[in-house]
Amino acid sequence: xxxxxxxxxxxxxxxxxxxxxxxxxxxxxxxxxxxxxxxxxxxxxxxxxxxxxxxxxxxxxxxxxxxx
Amino acid sequence: xxxxxxxxxxxxxxxxxxxxxxxxxxxxxxxxxxxxxxxxxxxxxxxxxxxxxxxxxxxxxxxxxxxxxxxxxxxxxxxxxxxxxxxxxxxxxxxxxxxxxxxxxxxxxxxxxxxxxxxxxxxxxxxxxxxxxxxxxxxxxxxxxxxxxxxxxxxxxxxxxxxxxxxxxxxxxxxxxxxxxxxxxxxxxxxxxxxxxxxxxxxxxxxxxxxxxxxxxxxxxxxxxxxxxxxxxxxxxxxxxxxxxxxxxxxxxxxxxxxxxxxxxx
Numbered sequence: 001x002x003x004x005x006x007x008x009x010x011x012x013x014x015x016x017x018x019x020x021x022x023x024x025x026x027x028x029x030x031x032x033x034x035x036x037x038x039x040x041x042x043x044x045x046x047x048x049x050x051x052x053x054x055x056x057x058x059x060x061x062x063x064x065x066x067x068x
Numbered sequence: 069x070x071x072x073x074x075x076x077x078x079x080x081x082x083x084x085x086x087x088x089x090x091x092x093x094x095x096x097x098x099x100x101x102x103x104x105x106x107x108x109x110x111x112x113x114x115x116x117x118x119x120x121x122x123x124x125x126x127x128x129x130x131x132x133x134x135x136x137x138x139x140x141x142x143x144x145x146x147x148x149x150x151x152x153x154x155x156x157x158x159x160x161x162x163x164x165x166x167x168x169x170x171x172x173x174x175x176x177x178x179x180x181x182x183x184x185x186x187x188x189x190x191x192x193x194x195x196x197x198x199x200x201x202x203x204x205x206x207x208x209x210x211x212x213x214x215x216x217x218x219x220x221x222x223x224x225x226x227x228x229x230x231x232x233x234x235x236x237x238x239x240x241x242x243x244x245x246x247x248x249x250x251x252x253x254x255x256x257x258x259x260x261x262x263x264x265x266x267x268x269x270x271x272x273x274x275x276x277x278x279x280x281x282x283x284x285x286x287x288x289x290x291x292x293x294x295x296x297x298x299x300x301x302x303x304x305x306x307x308x309x310x311x312x313x314x315x316x317x318x319x320x321x322x323x324x325x326x327x328x329x330x331x332x333x334x
Contacts (some may be wrong), residue, residue: 035161067112068087068278
């Protein structure tokens with residue numbers, strides 16, 4: 001059984017179980033100032049370790065960039 | 069004299085707010101913003117480039133939130149829903165920071181604001197505890213409605229975003245300014261220093277700009293020029309300009325004591 005996630009609009013496969021903290025590590029964005037939305041809801045940073053991802057989850061992972 | 073810009077209960081020494089886009093690199097961004105004296109800097113929220121960012125420097129390293137008030141914006145959003153989602157993410161990204169810049173665009177060519185969506189987003193955001201500074205059209209009635217919803221500042225455009233066309237309708241800005249109880253900042257359209265000075269001379273509380281500095285030939289120097297222009301315009305507004313007398317000159321030099329005339333009395 002694989003975990004199919006849609007991250008920033010692109011599908012990616014992972015091996016379960018996977019928490020948000022695990023995903024952050026897998027994406028190589030650990031330690032960066034990011035924010036994550038899961039299925040339209042914010043995942044607070046304090047909960048990355050406990051929130052387990054489910055097959056079909058839609059995630060948005062964002063940063064601050066230059067803009068006006 | 070204490071003349072600080074107060075937004076949502078917090079006082080700022082600079083009335084110039086700047087964007088962080090369109091610079092060559094983060095170093096140029098940092099230097100130009102430093103020269104501008106801006107304390108509030110606006111940033112966009114975008115998807116992280118997965119797999120392309122190991123060790124890449126980040127904007128917030130060049131502009132640390134410990135030094136600047138970071139104002140996340142919703143640039144590029146075309147619906148209230150996208151704008152609200154973006155700012156919820158921004159609040160999480162910035163550790164609960166609630167001062168935000170709302171903009172909901174209505175057209176990809178003119179980047180004119182979609183005001184019905186802007187009003188809807190503002191209502192949701194205010195209800196969720198955000199302190200909303202809002203980019204808007206220069207319609208005094210819509211500006212008033214945004215204020216009534218609870219926005220902490222209204223920011224009408226001077227002209228189209230990134231156009232550098234300056235202040236096209238000073239009269240509308242004046243009406244908005246005269247009636248608003250929250251700060252009015254001119255956002256978008258500033259091209260050069262005199263535009264910023266005019267905005268301040270109209271009595272606006274501040275100016276927000278990006279391209280005018282970032283796309284100047286020398287952005288650092290233009291950052292400083294804008295700082296001086298905003299200060300000069302503000303001082304002129306506070307000083308109160310002289311009366312306009314379109315049809316009548318008034319000599320600055322004494323009208324008596326000119327040579328070659330008969331002395332009087334004598």
